[in-house]
Amino acid sequence: MTQHTAIPNPGLGTFRLEGDTLKRAVTTALELGYRHIDTAQMYGNEAEVGQAIAESRVPRDEIFLTTKVWHDRLTPDALKQSVDESLAKLGTDHVDLLLIHWPSPDDEVPMRDYLTALREVQKAGKTRHIGVSNFTRAQIDQAVDILGEGVLLTNQVEVHPFLQNRALVEHCKRHDITVTAFMPLAVGKVMEDETLKRIADHHDATPAQVTLAWLQALEIVTFPSSTKAEHLKSNLEALTITLSDDELYEIATLERGERIANPGFAPDWD
Template identity: 70%
Template sequence: MSTTTLPNPGLGTFRLKGDTLTQVIHDALALGYRHIDTAQMYENEQDVGAALAESEVPRESLFLTTKVWHDRLEPGALKESVRESLERLGTDYVDLLLIHWPSPEDAVPMADYLNALREVREAGQARHIGVSNFTIAQVDKALEILGPESLLTNQVEVHPFLQNRDLVAHCQSRGLTVTGYMPLAVGKVMEDKTLARIAEAHDATPAQVALAWTRARGVVTIPSSTKHEHLASNLAALDLTLSEEELAAIAALDRGERIADPDFAPDWD
């Protein structure tokens, strides 16, 4: 599947709520963002829905993603959770519905929740389905269950300090777009001397360099920001082209620094 199906960049909304989130969504849409990423666990679907309802951007021009939390993976609970998400979001469908995390210790068999996910798509409540935080082995098992080209994306942590090369390459080889979350490593990219040096050469910021590097790898990114100038800067970053030497310098920054690693996470690649 092509990355053109998944608008790049998206707007991440983790930890954003209320008036702050409303303003961010209005700013982002005015700047040209059309991909909004939320999740049941973020507890902001209602705020996202309200902000989108106030917007003049038509629903069919938006790409809306939400995710099912791991405590709602039993098929009946999953379907009910999706109905609740759609009600909060004020829409009949999402463009992309993800399994947020694989079932911890396979408490719910993968075939059970993935087949329920497919049924949600077949019912018209999701245009595309995908997964998040799945390992190479889990991606392969998911495709075995659902068939090739069944999943649009695997959304995983990707930034210069956790490049996830094997997983990214494997997903792309199996036809999945990789969506990279935490692309700025919760601000740590701003402190890196290599990224600062490359940024200076382009009259850019280290954050823009990190986002340009992500795009160069064919990874869709969903940065989050509350500031108008940062939202604009993140959008402009995707027009920045890095040289092979600069890409190699960034490749050398990989140190396996994983930020999202809860106790229920899978055994990472």
């Protein structure tokens, strides 16, 4: 199994989902055939995600479950405590992927400290894979220096047609690190783009489906968030669409450096 095939595609993102709405989304996604659920300590919904998985007819060992440690809990002891809390809320003894949600702002906690703790959590059997999120090219290099090649499964970053992050994507590939894309639909903006609409019409599809097919062509795993069964279904169907080289080129021209997730504690993007 290559690194790339280790993460089922697409997944279900759960950011901003909560309560019964979240549980219904997870239940429906699993029924439709999704096998990858993405959550985080910071989302405040791990307990509901865990309940939905427990109540589903899909065995836990068939589900690829991701959670993340927030940037205010990166000292080794706090990181390990965060993971134990997440596992308790999720009602499982391990996750499949554990991520550092954001690098430590201004390197307040040295990267070596928190990545070493992350690796120790993995060796303790609390996660099958480890990875990072929102790491720059320079930070990926630093992380690989600390942990060695082949240890980090993924770097989860913002990628959509208007922020294609090409240099970072290529950099991760060189290190055999899968890129997983959050906000793949640019919070709905892809639906209004004329180029994507035209390509979608040609395939009898939606701009959202074209965007997901484009990410798949780039070997980028993604997990759009949706609560509607028809959207969850169409996201799965998107992966049957094959875009032509010309269409991929047209989508490449949509890059405009439009970064949506850029909080004050974000790293210096390279």
